[in-house]
Amino acid sequence: MVLEKVIDMLADYSDVESDKITEDSTFEELGLDSLDTVELIMGIEDEFGVTIEMSDEFKTVGSVVKYIEDNMEQ
Amino acid sequence: MIRTPICEMLGIEYPIFQGGMAWVADASLASAVSNAGGLGIIAAMNSNGEQLRAEIKKCKEMTDKPFGVNVMLMSPFADEAARVVIEENVSVVTTGAGNPSKYMKEWTEAGIKVIPVVPSVALARMVERVGASAVIAEGGESGGHVGEITTMALVPQVASAVSIPVIAAGGIGDGRGIAAAFMLGAVGVQLGTRFLVAEECTISGVYKEKVLKAKDIDTITTGKRLGHPVRSLKTPFSRRMFKCEYDMNVSDEELEQMGVGSLRKAAREGDLENGSFLAGQIAGMVSKTQTCHEIVTEIFEEAEAVLKGAGKWVK
Missing domain, CATH: 3.20.20.70 (Aldolase class I)
Known part of the structure; x- marks a missing residue:
């Protein structure tokens, strides 16, 4: 559920088709730089109502999804 | 005030x-x-x-x-x-x-x-x-x-x-x-x-002289290919760097290597051939x-x- 939503947001943002984005996709592969990542993280926070600590190194879609899931349970 | x-x-x-x-x-x-x-x-x-x-x-x-x-x-x-x-x-x-x-x-x-x-x-x-x-x-x-x-x-x-x-x-x-x-x-x-x-x-006298002489069009950005563009004054070094960026025979590693130590060489040694003389577009002013x-x-x-x-x- 979280994964689908994040993939939708990424597809919308990067114009990469959603069926080409998987848990293992890295932001780099999607053509996103560090500023894009910050932009997305802020969007994801608004969407899921979680606060994301950027001290974690987010490289893949899966790593962000896991973070959201872990923090939503609390 | x-x-x-x-x-x-x-x-x-x-x-x-x-x-x-x-x-x-x-x-x-x-x-x-x-x-x-x-x-x-x-x-x-x-x-x-x-x-x-x-x-x-x-x-x-x-x-x-x-x-x-x-x-x-x-x-x-x-x-x-x-x-x-x-x-x-x-x-x-x-x-x-x-x-x-x-x-x-x-x-x-x-x-x-x-x-x-x-x-x-x-x-x-x-x-x-x-x-x-x-x-x-x-x-x-x-x-x-x-x-x-x-x-x-x-x-x-x-x-x-x-x-x-x-x-x-x-x-x-x-x-x-x-x-x-x-x-x-x-x-x-x-x-x-x-x-x-x-x-x-x-900084070196050469650096100051370059800034004082610079006109509005005298800065250039290099390093876009490496993902971290840098603005500097046009010098033999930055022009060479700019050319190499569009030369696919030059690898990213070689390009990265060209920049190593270049800030020090500009600021401390005034080395126009190997130094990166960083300056903004207002240098002309x-x-x-x-x-x-x-x-x-x-x-x-x-x-x-x-x-x-x-x-x-x-x-």
Whole structure:
């Protein structure tokens, strides 16, 4: 559920088709730089109502999804 | 007299920062700017902890006014620098080249006012949330590492997005630039290039001469292919770098290697063949050597005159 939503947001943002984005996709592969990542993280926070600590190194879609899931349970 | 909230916040007389330029912003320049009533800033660049500590101590001997340290987040010694600024009770830290979130907690708990350089609205919002006292919105007119967005476009967007004070940087070289920055929503400015030719700036004479001679079109950005574009003066080195970027026979590694040590070679040795002479687009406006005190007082007199005259078009 979280994964689908994040993939939708990424597809919308990067114009990469959603069926080409998987848990293992890295932001780099999607053509996103560090500023894009910050932009997305802020969007994801608004969407899921979680606060994301950027001290974690987010490289893949899966790593962000896991973070959201872990923090939503609390 | 021009006073803004940033003056009270930092205990400075004029709302101006001197940029934390690597191999340029040392204790001599930073203390001179602070003594002139602005906020001088020491560049931590790639210094290790002890080198940085020595420079901070030197600066304390040269001024009793507040000064800051710029922590370059891509530095291999960023963790050490982050600790040293706390141990040395530095009052202001600016950050560059990345997201400072992981240091924010310990810095703010130590009472440091953290003012990150932000090239986008999202990063400005993020650092505000984690406790930044203000942000420096730096447009791509500046020298050194640059983003895509210009100061004219970035400053108002950041000013609308955050409620902390915004300092404008990039493309500001005189009082007109300061007045314009205020109109865009900034309450302070950061200048780098204008201070390159300050008498207290210890860079090579060749570097100063290049800045003084530069015209409007004399800067170039290189390094786009590597993902971190840099603005510098046109020299044999930067022109060669520019060419190599479009030459696919030159690998990314070779390109990266060309840049190693180039800032030091420019600032300390004045080496036109191998040095990277960073400067912003306003280099063409910098035409005389002055003391930091003369620079600061002159540009704020200009800014005041421009701002006072601004009503003349309103009928």
